[in-house]
Amino acid sequence: MEFIQAENLTFYYEGEDEEQPNNVKLVLKGVSVSVRKGEFVAVIGHNGSGKSTLSKHMNAILLPTGGRMLVDGIDTNDEDRIYDVRRKVGLVLQNPDNQLVASIVEEDVAFGPENLGVEPSEIRRRVDSALKAVDMYDYRHHAPHKLSGGQKQRVAIAGILAMEPDCIVLDEPTAMLDPKGREEVISAITRLNREQSITVVLITHNMEEAVDCDRVIVMDSGKVLTEGTPVEVFSQVERLRRHKLDVPQATELCSMLRGVGLSFKELPLSTDECVRMLSEVLL
Amino acid sequence: MSVLLRTEGLSFTYGINTPFEKQAVKNVNIEINKGEVIGVIGHTGSGKSTLMQMLNGLITPTDGTVYLDGADIFENKKNLRQVRFKVGLVFQYPENQLFEETVRKDISFGPRNMGLPAEAVDKRIRKAAKFAGLREELLDRSPFDLSGGEKRRAAIAGVIAMDPEILILDEPTAGLDPMGRDVLLEQIDAYHKSRGNTVLLVSHSMEDIARIADRVLVMYKGECVMLDTPKAVFARSDELEQMGLRVPQITKITTMLRDMGVALPEGILTVDEAFEQICGILRKEGKIC
Numbered sequence: 282m283e284f285i286q287a288e289n290l291t292f293y294y295e296g297e298d299e300e301q302p303n304n305v306k307l308v309l310k311g312v313s314v315s316v317r318k319g320e321f322v323a324v325i326g327h328n329g330s331g332k333s334t335l336s337k338h339m340n341a342i343l344l345p346t347g348g349r350m351l352v353d354g355i356d357t358n359d360e361d362r363i364y365d366v367r368r369k370v371g372l373v374l375q376n377p378d379n380q381l382v383a384s385i386v387e388e389d390v391a392f393g394p395e396n397l398g399v400e401p402s403e404i405r406r407r408v409d410s411a412l413k414a415v416d417m418y419d420y421r422h423h424a425p426h427k428l429s430g431g432q433k434q435r436v437a438i439a440g441i442l443a444m445e446p447d448c449i450v451l452d453e454p455t456a457m458l459d460p461k462g463r464e465e466v467i468s469a470i471t472r473l474n475r476e477q478s479i480t481v482v483l484i485t486h487n488m489e490e491a492v493d494c495d496r497v498i499v500m501d502s503g504k505v506l507t508e509g510t511p512v513e514v515f516s517q518v519e520r521l522r523r524h525k526l527d528v529p530q531a532t533e534l535c536s537m538l539r540g541v542g543l544s545f546k547e548l549p550l551s552t553d554e555c556v557r558m559l560s561e562v563l564l
Numbered sequence: 565m566s567v568l569l570r571t572e573g574l575s576f577t578y579g580i581n582t583p584f585e586k587q588a589v590k591n592v593n594i595e596i597n598k599g600e601v602i603g604v605i606g607h608t609g610s611g612k613s614t615l616m617q618m619l620n621g622l623i624t625p626t627d628g629t630v631y632l633d634g635a636d637i638f639e640n641k642k643n644l645r646q647v648r649f650k651v652g653l654v655f656q657y658p659e660n661q662l663f664e665e666t667v668r669k670d671i672s673f674g675p676r677n678m679g680l681p682a683e684a685v686d687k688r689i690r691k692a693a694k695f696a697g698l699r700e701e702l703l704d705r706s707p708f709d710l711s712g713g714e715k716r717r718a719a720i721a722g723v724i725a726m727d728p729e730i731l732i733l734d735e736p737t738a739g740l741d742p743m744g745r746d747v748l749l750e751q752i753d754a755y756h757k758s759r760g761n762t763v764l765l766v767s768h769s770m771e772d773i774a775r776i777a778d779r780v781l782v783m784y785k786g787e788c789v790m791l792d793t794p795k796a797v798f799a800r801s802d803e804l805e806q807m808g809l810r811v812p813q814i815t816k817i818t819t820m821l822r823d824m825g826v827a828l829p830e831g832i833l834t835v836d837e838a839f840e841q842i843c844g845i846l847r848k849e850g851k852i853c
Contacts, residue, residue, distance in 0.1 A: 326741075327741045327742070327743055327744075328711070328712060328713060328740070328741045328744060329711070375739070429608050429609065430608050431608075453739075456738065456739045457738060457739060458608070458768075459607050459608045459768045459808065459809075460607075460768060460770075460808065460809055460810040461607055461808035461809075462608060486740075486741050486742060489813065525742060525743040525746070526742060526743075527742040529813060530771075530812065530813040530814040530817070530835050531813055531814075531817060533835050534814065534817070534835050534838055534839060534842075537835070537839045538839065538842060538843075538846075541843060541846075541852050542852045543846070543851075543852065552813055552816050552817055552820070555817050556817055556820045556821055556824075559817070559821055559826075559842070560821060560824055560826070562846070562851070563821065563826045563842070563845060563846075564824065564825060564826060
């Protein structure tokens with residue numbers, strides 16, 4: 282079942298070229314994509330490719346200029362139901378410091394449900410379960426500003442979880458983190474998707490984060506360049522390279538070896554797969 | 565090779581005599597040669613940024629000192645200003661520090677403060693903008709009208725315009741997309757090659773470090789635990805992983821294959837290098853021609 286459905290979505294920022302209405306710069310140029318309930322989708326592309334703009338349409342922070350965006354069947358243009366959309370889809374941003382509001386971790390996580398008018402006992406339950414889900418329960422009495430980047434970002438995710446959304450959209454949540462923080466956040470998101478069937482849309486520059494998801498959407502200049510399973514997408518090494526996008530080094534190496542005559546059934550995405558395939562040839 | 569920068573027992577403790585007292589840098593003794601590119605890695609809170617800020621005298625160490633060209637930079641506080649012209653520091657997210665009305669004025673702030681004549685300042689602006697890959701027509705725009713990547717380059721140009729002997733960049737590629745990252749690294753590399761100056765580059769991206777560093781400095785819990793060639797450092801992948809760091813994927817793959825008995829050398833850092841080595845083995849075995 283389609284949970285998020287963009288139909289021929291176009292978008293431009295108003296006010297940029299008021300004097301020359303014919304000169305507006307389209308950020309999205311007819312994007313049609315969908316995300317199924319429970320799916321884990323990665324969206325990759327350059328800065329300016331429109332991927333962040335697309336993600337902001339998913340919880341009605343931005344409304345389409347043309348085409349339409351359906352979230353669980355609700356048109357985001359329907360003003361009366363905008364809060365329903367925002368309750369269904371939570372957004373996590375790049376910089377955790379800009380998203381934390383309280384001076385104690387558990388109060389920060391409670392901020393969302395408090396604003397939704399949830400009963401106090403229910404808030405308690407949600408805060409505890411959200412913090413446990415991202416493995417931050419032991420830090421519930423800590424001050425957010427004293428946490429590491431990865432921990433802060435997980436608190437921000439818990440804050441979204443406490444509103445019990447069906448879907449979480451994360452806009453480059455690991456761009457500011459060190460490798461360990463990056464892994465903590467990605468494994469927390471993966472767990473939420475697998476164990477609680479929360480739909481996840483992960484916007485990222487890091488191809489290694491995209492290899493474990495169900496599907497990859499590649500954006501380029503406001504359009505969808507290609508989409509498919511990680512293997513289908515990353516096997517197009519030459520094409521992605523031409524658009525100056527990264528592919529995992531494991532995939533790139535095997536693609537080059539294929540070029541000199543080695544035959545692989547499909548290209549590897551992860552370190553372990555690559556080692557397994559190469560050891561068969563080399564040992 | 566001559567030693568340009570040397571630290572001796574360099575230490576820094578935050579919040580002395582408060583409940584928040586924390587030793588951020590512990591007894592760092594390093595020597596950096598003229599013209600080297602040093603990659604600096606370490607987990608968040610490992611003391612990288614504090615160390616970098618002591619190297620240009622922005623933070624005064626609580627113990628030990630820094631020698632630049634053999635002179636103790638903290639001996640006479642009046643000379644610190646000169647030290648900062650020689651050791652240029654680009655902070656994390658430098659685009660947040662742009663403040664002037666135009667990009668040109670912003671870049672000129674450093675050289676103007678050095679007391680250079682207007683003509684020389686103008687020359688430096690154009691040169692720095694070129695090195696940083698900023699198009700000339702952007703110079704008269706407001707820095708706030710630039711894209712994220714352009715802002716970052718404008719901020720870096722502001723430091724390059726002082727023509728520092730040592731250029732320190734604290735996570736210059738964080739938050740950039742792969743293309744922006746590649747372009748910036750190439751520019752830093754080209755700048756280094758043409759000026760022959762010393763560069764310290766802090767990064768979480770091991771791939772970046774593997775590509776341009778002559779030596780890698782690893783910080784862990786405030787201490788300098790390794791300072792060696794990328795090959796030697798990345799060959800110690802188990803130790804790095806225990807410190808919350810990673811080696812480039814290609815290094816990990818070739819190290820695992822090597823451990824399984826494939827005749828690959830230690831510390832392969834790039835895909836091209838791995839490809840050449842594997843092709844060599846395959847050719848020898850007659851599996852490819």
